[in-house]
Amino acid sequence: MDVGDHAAGAGHVPVMLGRVLELLVPAAEAVTGRPPVYLDATLGMGGHAEAMLRAVPELRLIGLDRDPAALERSERRLAPFGDRVTLEHAVYDQIPSVLRRHGVAEADAVLFDLGVSSPQLDETDRGFAYSHDAPLDMRMDPTQRLTAAEVVNGYPPAELARILREYGEERFAQRIASAIVRERERAPFESTRRLAELVRTSIPAATRRTGGNPAKRTFQALRIEVNGELDVLRRALPAALAALPVGGRIAVLSYHSLEDRITKQVLAAEAADTTPPDLPVPLPGHEPRFRLLTRGAELPSDEETTTNPRAGSVRLRAAERVREAT
Known part of the structure; x- marks a missing residue:
């Protein structure tokens, strides 16, 4: 990151x-x-x-x-x-x-x-890092309203896919967005660990073997959206x-x-x-x-x-x- x-x-x-x-x-x-x-x-x-x-x-x-x-x-x-x-x-x-x-x-x-x-990365409760579990926050200014949890749980599927594609340059944006929408219907996303794991399992196994943590691009995209x-x-x-x-x-x-x-x-x-x-x-x-x-x-x-x-x-x-x- x-x-x-x-x-x-x-x-x-x-x-x-x-x-x-x-x-x-x-x-x-x-x-x-x-x-x-x-x-x-x-x-x-x-x-x-x-x-x-x-x-x-x-x-x-x-x-x-x-x-x-x-x-x-x-x-x-x-x-x-x-x-x-x-x-x-x-x-x-x-x-x-x-x-x-x-x-x-x-x-x-x-x-x-x-x-x-x-x-910001090291303070666990800020939610910027995918390497440890934390609330889905990602606000650089904690006084602002919009959080990553609100984006993940509330944005329409097409808008989620657009954010992942444009801000994360994620080629599996549609696949990840669809998986998020399915899972949030079962229970809202609250933690970074659950989201990172879902991203990992949504990406083809061959792709996961290279390029670092597969959640990196999704987390970048959400952070950019949250903070404009x-x-x-x-x-x-x-x-x-x-x-x-x-x-x-x-x-x-x-x-x-x-x-x-x-x-x-x-x-x-x-x-x-x-x-x-x-x-x-x-x-x-x-x-x-x-x-x-x-x-x-x-x-x-x-x-x-x-x-x-x-x-x-x-x-x-x-x-x-x-x-x-x-």
Whole structure:
């Protein structure tokens, strides 16, 4: 399962930390006349944020997370930085309103570290993991209403199949959805173990022998649906790009192909020259507003994936604003 932070506790080291700093610190250090602003859209355990605050002494952090428990952990971790730190219980598509609320016009460096954090995986009652039994929850924000149990027990068969197919890229989506509907008529699904076992038995035996736990794709799909992750990301990335001044940079760590595809499309569109191809020079307003800082998606080092297997699926993309919006 994808994760944003890969180790719990004080020894936690964030994914691709060195490369993230290499990309974002120059944007913060280049700011003059005011304290630079670093927007951590997915604060998690605060590891990237702490490293940025240490690297740039004048830096101001605005950190967002939808998980109140994550904010509490980060608040303790970042307490030594005092009033340089502002934390918000918010989803990252609320970036514009959060910045306005704190009187911030621009964010010089922005990070999205998507996916599920290790504490969310390791806290049994959150229901994100299929490796141990837990209530079917999967809410990143426990204050929201919709849970995985409500999706599994209440969605129509066609909608269940669509979610598994689109969000889990599950080729046996229809078979699994039909099995869920049959079983929930006997008794509602309440636990992760029962669902994981049903998925396992719904998939052909030959397929089960490769590719890891067969429930992985179903659990991913349900988590994305419960938290509205892809729709939120589609709104959040343009909002974050709009907040960047010239010289400002954004980095995005994605953990599955759906997140990475959205990130690639948004960044590529912003970095494209839209001048008609038959003209010899760019038209004003048609020049690219961003340049890509990564060639394709960058991967973690072999050393990092060896010491932290949960980082194995990460993909990093980054861009820099080079022109004002017109």
